[in-house]
Amino acid sequence: MKVKCPNCGFDDEGNFCSRCGAPLPKPSIAKEEALVPKAPWTAKCPVCKSGHLEEVTHKSLFGLKTTENLKCSNCREVFSPDGSKKIPSNPENEEEVKATIPLMEFVAKFLLRHEDNSLLN
16 A cells, blocks of 8 residues: 655555655555455355345234244344344244244134124124
8 A cells, every 4th residue: 555755755555665665654454454345244144154135024923914034044043134133033933933833823713703702703
C-alpha cells in the first residue's frame, strides 16, 4: 500500500522512499481495512465460519403466521434476519415436533368445532 513520504511528499511503497531515500511510515491498518470491501454478515456463518446463510420461511400451525430466518448451509444453525440473535435449535427433536403437528391440528379443529357448537346451543 502506498504511503506519502514525510520528507519529499512522494507516494511510494516499501520501507524507504525511492525518490529521496527517507524512511517511509508504516501504512495504517485502518487504511488497509478501508480498501477491503466488507462482505455482508450473511456471507459466512458466525458459528462454523464456512457455510453461508440462506433465507428460510416457516409457517405456524395453521399457516397464519410466517417466520423468516437465516439457516447455515453447513452447520444448519438458525439466526434471526437482522443477526441480533442465534435461534436455538435442536435437530434431534425437530422430527419429533414435526410428528406431533397432525395431532395438534386435529385437537385444534376439534376444539374449534366444540366451541362453534356451544355457541349455537
